[in-house]
Amino acid sequence: MAQKKQQVHPIEPTGVPAKTDVESEELRRMTCTRYIAYLAAFALFETIIIMVCVVTLIRIRSPKFRFRAVSIENLNYTSDTTSPSFNIRFNAKVAVKNTNFGHFKFKNGTITLAYRGDPVGDAKISKARARARSTKKMNVTVDVNSDHVWSHSNLVRDLNSGFLTLTSQGKLSGKVHLMKVMKRRRYAEMNCTIIINLVRKRIQDLKCR
Numbered sequence: 001m002a003q004k005k006q007q008v009h010p011i012e013p014t015g016v017p018a019k020t021d022v023e024s025e026e027l028r029r030m031t032c033t034r035y036i037a038y039l040a041a042f043a044l045f046e047t048i049i050i051m052v053c054v055v056t057l058i059r060i061r062s063p064k065f066r067f068r069a070v071s072i073e074n075l076n077y078t079s080d081t082t083s084p085s086f087n088i089r090f091n092a093k094v095a096v097k098n099t100n101f102g103h104f105k106f107k108n109g110t111i112t113l114a115y116r117g118d119p120v121g122d123a124k125i126s127k128a129r130a131r132a133r134s135t136k137k138m139n140v141t142v143d144v145n146s147d148h149v150w151s152h153s154n155l156v157r158d159l160n161s162g163f164l165t166l167t168s169q170g171k172l173s174g175k176v177h178l179m180k181v182m183k184r185r186r187y188a189e190m191n192c193t194i195i196i197n198l199v200r201k202r203i204q205d206l207k208c209r
Helices: 019-057 155-161
Strands: 064-078 085-098 103-106 109-115 118-125 128-130 134-145 163-178 182-197 202-208
Touching: 064 163, 064 202, 085 103, 085 128, 085 163, 103 182, 109 134, 118 163, 128 134, 155 163
Parallel strands: 064 182
Antiparallel strands: 064 085, 085 134, 103 128, 103 163, 109 118, 109 163, 118 134, 163 182, 182 202
C-alpha cells in the first residue's frame, strides 16, 4: 500500500496582526470620530436653537428705578421776598426692580433733584447687581437747597403756599445677563415727583412713573 504524502501548511508569522484586523481597527476609529463630530454638531445646533428661542420668546425688559419712600430729616425755609430760600435733607429708600430671568448688573449712577427744571441737589448710587426677578433696595441721603434758584420768579409764591414740588431724575446703565452667555444692555430710569408739606415738614405726595 503506497504511503500517503504528508501535506505541508505554511506557518503564519506570529506577533504580526493580520491585514484585515488593522483595517477593522482603523474603520472603528474613523466611525468613532465621525460619531463624536456628529454629537458636537448636534449640541451646537441645539444651543443655537435655544438661544434663538430665548431671544425671540423672552423679552428683555428695562428694570424699573424708583423711590420707594422718602422722609425728611431736616427742613428749613424762608419765604422772605428779598431772599427766599430752602434747605432740606431727605432720607430715601431706592429700588431697582428687575423682572428679567437674568441678573441686572449696573454701574454707578446719580439721582438729580430739581425745582422747576433747575437742579437743587443730587444723590450718588453705587454700582451693584439686581438678581433675576428681584428688587435691589438701597438707602440714600439727599441734600437740596435753593442756592441756584433763589432768584426764580415763582419761588416766593411756592414757599408761601406751604407746598414745594421737586422732581427727581436718574439713569442707571447696565447689562442683563442671561444663562451666563447672553448680555443685553439696558437702562433703568427714574422720573418721580415729590410734594413737600413745608409747614408739617413731611412728604405730602410721592409719585413715580
